Amino acid sequence: MKIKFCYISIGFSVAVALSLFSCVGGGESTEQQSLSDVHPNLVLTPDGVDQIKTSLGNVPLFDETLQVVIKEVDAEIANGIEVPVPKDLAGGYTHERHKSNFFMMQKAGVLFQVTGDEKYAVYVRDMLLAYAELWPTIGKHPAERSYARGKIFWQCLNDANWLVYTSQGYDCIYDWLDESTREKLNKELFRPYAEYVSIENPQFFNRIHNHSTWGNAAVGMIGLVMGDEELITWALYGLDMNVPGDIIKDNDGGDIQLEGQKEAGFFAQIDHSFSPDGYYTEGPYYQRYAMYPFLIFAQSLASKKPELEILKYRDALLIKAVYALINQTNTQGEFFPINDSQKGMSLASRELVNAVSMAYYYGGNDPELLSIVKEQGRVPLNNAGVAAAKGVAEGKAQHFKYKSVQLTDGAEGDEGAIGILRANDLTLVMKYAKHGMGHGHFDRLGFLLYDETGEVIQDYGAARWVNIEHKDGGGYLKENHSWAKETVAHNTLVIDKDSHFDGKVKPADKTSGTPYYFLGGDSVQIVSAKELNAYDGITMQRTMAVVSMDELEYPLVIDLFSVQAPEGTRYDLPLYYLGELMSSNQKIQTNNNLIPMGEHDGYQHLWAEAQSDLQGDIFSMTWFNKKKFYTVTSAIDSGDEIIFTRIGANDPNFNLRRDPGLIHRRKGGNTLFASLYEIHGSYDYSTERPLNSFTSIRNLKVLHQSEAFVAVQFQLKTGENYQFAFSQLDKSESSNHEVETPNGALQWKGIYDLNKINK
């Protein structure tokens, strides 16, 4: 069943929304009385509790998780209930205490259901009563930095987190509570709390943004627990309210209202936040964060309002989104740190622990998901968790096969994409998606490269230490804007020292990269995309190929960055390798007087440690990291320069990592940057034996570059010559192409051609 969005576009008061509820989905109003009859009935149901009780002892992952949680909650119970008056920012005492409290209430609720031990119910009740005492006595949180200040926490977002988790704990003890306590909590704590994060803060609740997803889920879930249809309606369909006029941006610079936004609420979040492939425009770090409320509310709706068929909505999009997240991880299970992301966030997070078991249980019992559950080593203590633990216990887990995949962006899937090429442990990611709103980086056509050791060519990620109070309270640092978002901080082309879109979110948000060609799965894999908007009057196209070759240990990465621009344009193409420089074929002049490389667009944070006026045909540089060797080989034009950079200038609080980089600098018109990246060799610290520490590439030449075609030739040290040609305008498989090259005419059919030649 496809739910039609039911947004009332004419102005009316929130109070009347309930009376209009019957327009939604049809017929649910008759169920109003029974909605709250059975508890628990969100992510844990009476059936689930039975399943758990009969399985205990035979489902190691569940059993172990349960023991861990019992130990943890028992310790907290012994510690006593603390509900302090809100005061601190993230990382501070009151913040961390309230955060711990909501996790504990959710867990204690589950333990009450699973063990039947009333002490857990008592604990949840008493803590809730303490919150019910506190709530009427406090105003807005004293910290004033948020665009939507919370009451318990410094921002509504955290208040919503509290409610999403606490609703689950409350659900578990709801039927156990006496009616007067229930009524007191409903009226004095939960309803006002839900109103606070919704109608009292529409700038928080009514956005298309992960903040609002939390808000919607929070209000919806407590609504489901209490049987409060008004709250459920707000949650599903948003508020018909205007945001106070002076609040137009959030703290990260994101717009409160998207241009042309007509909808809000949970369905609108699903509609707008995900592409048909399940890609979330802010990127995997925020998707992971947003997935928890998406999935936990969806599971709750699946239990309590099955008629909505929420998990089938948009072709089972929420399940697809879990797969999209898994596909956006490296070999260590860590998310690609595109856009604002803290590196290290991974499949081990509690959100993914919930998501993967959930996708297994509700999404068709895919045995490949079980290998991830196994790796996670724990399961959620609910219906999905016990099912996943059972699957693992029964030996059903199968290796998750990461495949090359292009994930489209945009609600309709027509606004760019990210391309992910995989060849065993080599993973190449190219980004030509939408900007990603307030958390987006100006990195069109940027790429990342991984191998089994982790990052090879890195994305800086966000300039932020999440929740670490030392660093500006754990929020985004000013270097996030001045460095991490800027184009020069990424592995993509900077023109005339300006960031893409002049570093402005609004124009960047209006367009996306243009997918051109994606070929995955074979010995030649290709991703190619164009960027037509980042710089006025300039078109860029990047084509990257991952080619498995008999002569090489690892697949070779071919990178052809083609640009059409006026003569005299200045190009800077950065490459953020990780590790220690071993050697270069060029003469390097190091500097003994370092000054920042510029004054804005990120250059103010770069030192030029050295530079090289390039001579000959190629620039080649080998580096070493984590016991392996890597080489970049780039074709050079006369006048090209390489700058050896180091991050860290203009960094008064030591907020930036001192990571190295290369900038390939060129001045010219239409041009092609052609490079090869090799992963090779190894080093063993206990035998001190290096293997294959030198590049296998002898030469690389551009044979042709025009708007329509690019072609390069490269030679291995073993003598083999290869040609790679690519058609940039015509991607018909049947077209015949011919270009002139110094080797004579080069002819091929179809979009690309890779050939061993005798030259």
Place this chain on the structure above:
Amino acid sequence: MKIKFCYISIGFSVAVALSLFSCVGGGESTEQQSLSDVHPNLVLTPDGVDQIKTSLGNVPLFDETLQVVIKEVDAEIANGIEVPVPKDLAGGYTHERHKSNFFMMQKAGVLFQVTGDEKYAVYVRDMLLAYAELWPTIGKHPAERSYARGKIFWQCLNDANWLVYTSQGYDCIYDWLDESTREKLNKELFRPYAEYVSIENPQFFNRIHNHSTWGNAAVGMIGLVMGDEELITWALYGLDMNVPGDIIKDNDGGDIQLEGQKEAGFFAQIDHSFSPDGYYTEGPYYQRYAMYPFLIFAQSLASKKPELEILKYRDALLIKAVYALINQTNTQGEFFPINDSQKGMSLASRELVNAVSMAYYYGGNDPELLSIVKEQGRVPLNNAGVAAAKGVAEGKAQHFKYKSVQLTDGAEGDEGAIGILRANDLTLVMKYAKHGMGHGHFDRLGFLLYDETGEVIQDYGAARWVNIEHKDGGGYLKENHSWAKETVAHNTLVIDKDSHFDGKVKPADKTSGTPYYFLGGDSVQIVSAKELNAYDGITMQRTMAVVSMDELEYPLVIDLFSVQAPEGTRYDLPLYYLGELMSSNQKIQTNNNLIPMGEHDGYQHLWAEAQSDLQGDIFSMTWFNKKKFYTVTSAIDSGDEIIFTRIGANDPNFNLRRDPGLIHRRKGGNTLFASLYEIHGSYDYSTERPLNSFTSIRNLKVLHQSEAFVAVQFQLKTGENYQFAFSQLDKSESSNHEVETPNGALQWKGIYDLNKINK
């Protein structure tokens, strides 16, 4: 039995040495005929072979190692024999080929004995015959950089490596060979080879140095195989030859002849290289390298010349040396990188695989060694290896208990020491040993700190990528002298920007640090030492305490660096923390124009990224590394400055890591640098939750400093006050002391006093 050294001090020709053999040990001459009668009889004996054959299948570690070796050797046999004409340096083809060859001959020999398969014997024989063909046709190796050029390799050292391993392989097939082949190999290959690395290169063979240990073992072992007593004598007692007058230094600047050196050969190596505690003056990295020839030759002598009782020599010193090595590792099993050392060398190395099993077998079957054998996951394929594998298979392994220990330096144990304090995973190392000859660093009173994540306060190690050809052929880089050895590269005091001993090895080698006090094992552990020679007229004493306190997660490290010097002395005390700076209590001024901090003594390689003119009582800085927090708190004097440094200036080949550091700068006379180091808290990237990320220290004050006493007071944020007082001249446990402090008179009895006070 204690062997008396038998060095013939009057000039005589090498040729007559054999006739004088009977002066050694007494009576062996009658055994000459039988010496070569049984083979194998070095580290593998007929008894050992029997043991192995009856154990196979029941000793997993041995069985698995055997399978790995069979696979490896079979692949090499399939590959065919290659004995190329020597040409390359380390890392190059011919070097690596010959290196692989000697490993293969040793392994194939063992496989012949264990499996009885003749193909292994044939392989060793044919390869030896190829070497016998090659040997007479080649002169010195074409590369001319070594002070003792080899023939097969660029340096005699590697030629000796070859002979140590090859002797073992040869021993295994000796009895299987027909007599004419044996004779041919003995006469045309091995005897000339042994002469080349001994009498033809006395500057290599006759030193007290790890190079010579290899030379001695090489010549001795082939002597044992062939029953060539002359070679054995040279090996045990050195040559009575003068080194050609123009060779006085090796390539690392080490002296060929130690001052006053009267002895040479294997016994002299044992006498001079190790302290009575088994500490090797060059440090654990070179000890590990030297241990292989020490132990393998000792095992061979134990088999073939049991009357020497070599393993009991100097109170079983060689066994003690294995324990000393184990004690010089961090939680990851990696050696402390003091002096010239490449980080990452560890108990996993082949030398230690041999050493630990050997110490188990010959040293009394200590079950704690078996846990290390288990961790190594392999055993040597010899008598010791099968015994260790059996012990592990029988479940005898016990956890190796690392204890706090002081390892004295110097042949008599009276020339300094290193002090190692351990408290669970915290390991503090302080160095006040001898200089360490050519591989020593100017780092008297320097320290290193580890926790379970690895390095907390690092020693830079050597500026070298061993065997990695990109980096100057894998040898020492010039930055090893200009940076890594200099005092400012270490965590110890630099005075007037000069390195200790003016950076000169000769005077440094003449003296050592002075151990003052060492207390291990309790909740208060202390190491204290003096340095009286590094700077003329200046005495330094460092006292470090590791104190377990109820209030703190980890033991607290107290560091009191006391110095008596003229007024106007300029002090720089560096601290090489590893990680990202989180926050400081001081105002930091960063620099936007970096120039090297000096012109010599290592300062030329440092950038000053920032500085702080210190205000108030303390400097406090918290950093973050590998998911943990660390804080240094230092008491400050008026006028003190902190400089935030970064390594990397004047580094044309990018040979140095861009690691951060702090320099505490002070100008004055007699003074005390007092600091506290805390390890605290944690961060989890998947929950993004920091714990205990702030220091627990509120204040630190110097209460007293004089030549005789130092006393400090520190306060925790929880309010507790502690006083620590230490007597620097009188270490009697019964003396009563009293000093004046701002808090009044402080009295205590004995060398130190740590007390909680009410101030």
